[in-house]
Amino acid sequence: MLRVALVVITEKGYILAAKRNHNRVFGDYWEFPGGKIEVGETPQQAVIRELHEEFGDRIEVKQPVLPPFTFTYEYATIEFNVFYAKLLTHHYVLTAASSYRWFRPNELKNLNWPPANQKIIEQIVRQL
């Protein structure tokens, strides 16, 4: 099974979302930063690496947003591991995203996300 790790980065009541590059799966949809967990990596190590690759930034990984869950797309069944996190640096050197924006929790549900994200967003709105 494909395993993915994502971070919900919070700062001053706002949440960071990135817009996926046009040529990627779910191109131009909003995403939480992260990506595939590589062999031998923990989910926490994977998000730290992905944030460095995709943003050039360092993060501190916090508690899980919800327990790991699976979602089946036409191309794969994916296990999602989602954590809250804080940005330790703010370089935003975008490589996999065309833009980023900070949103209030209540604004999140109005954006285009991959379908697996609905459950994550419901949980964020309940918790923040």
Ligand SMILES: Nc1nc2c([nH]c(=O)n2[C@H]2C[C@H](O)[C@@H](COP(=O)(O)OP(=O)(O)OP(=O)(O)O)O2)c(=O)[nH]1
């Ligand atoms: N990064 C990210 N991926 C998501 C989210 N929601 C969601 O369903 N996905 C899916 C899309 C992909 O099938 C998978 C993660 O892929 P990815 O394309 O971000 O992973 P990656 O950067 O490691 O890989 P790649 O694009 O270099 O192939 O998870 C999300 O919020 N963020």
